[in-house]
Amino acid sequence: MDADADTPRDERDAQDRPDVSVRLGTTAAVVVLFLVLRLLAVxxxxxxxxxxxxxxxDFSDAFPIAFGTVVGQPLLTGILIAVLLPLVLMRVLWPMDKHRGTITVSSVLGSVTLITMAISMTVTFGNPWTVVGAAAVGAAVIGMRLWWRTGVVHDTLLRLSRRVGVLTATGLLILAAVNDVPWMGEERIHTDTGVVEGYVLDAQPGFLHVLTHDREVVIIPDADVHSRELVD
Incomplete structure (x- = not known):
């Protein structure tokens, strides 16, 4: 009896393992594509x-690159947050019938992250349109759910709420492809031969790798550098 009872559970575990592997592989592919698009855009x-x-x-630059991509395009980031935030909150606070009991930690953390980003963008740029846009999208979603309890609109909302991760990945890839601003601050470097303005890609003992506005990577010896300052 016990062996028969354990068999379905073992079969379910075996079925779950490939799904986890596929998700990890997909995530890794998205990360690599994100970095490639970011480098190409820059x-x-x-x-x-x-x-x-x-x-x-260096792969330790991955987090600064991701953060710089998000904050480097506040308009597109605001639009992405305004669309995603209501969908994620709906999944957590008001799940559809097929999603009841399936709230995950990642959904809750995603909601907190998006809310924090929306508030911080409003405070930083003094622009409330991200919050206003999220409220407008949320109101539209609530209205559609209350009005269409079945049919094409209901099924579309269900699909969207299931694919928040896909929408997020797509939005981040678009941001990576259009944001040509490097992930580090612009500097003005005073040297023996003049002033160089650009982005310091790497600062190794003895020399600097600098990306100029003309998209040339120049190497400047430390001995030639008199001073460095951030450009406002």
Missing amino acids: AHWDWHVVAAIADTF
Whole structure:
């Protein structure tokens, strides 16, 4: 009896393992594609510049790159948050019938993260449109759910709430592809031969790798540098 009872559970566990592997593989592929698109955008889609930037790239830069991508395009980021926040909150606070009892920690953390980003963008840029946009999308979603309890609209909302992760990944990839501002601050570097303005990709003992506005990677010896200052 016990063996028969355990068999279905073992079969379910075996079925879950491939699904986890697929998700991990998909996540890794999205991360790699995100970094490639980001590098291409910064290099203005010039593979020679990408190769020069890649020489200075370290995977420890992944988080600064991701953060710089999000804050570097406040308009597009605000639109993405305004669309995603109501969908994630709906999944957590008002799940559809097929989602009841399936709230995950990632959904809750995603809601908190999006709310925090919306508030911080409003405070930083003094622009309430992200919050207003999220409220408008949320009101539209609530209205559609109350009005259409079955049918095409209801099924569309169900699909969207199921695919918040896909929507988030798509939005981040779009941000990576259009944001050509490097993930570090612009600097003005005073040297023996003049002033160089650009982005310091790497600061190794003895020299600097600098990406200029013309998308050239130049190497400046430390001995030639008199001072460095951030450009406002």
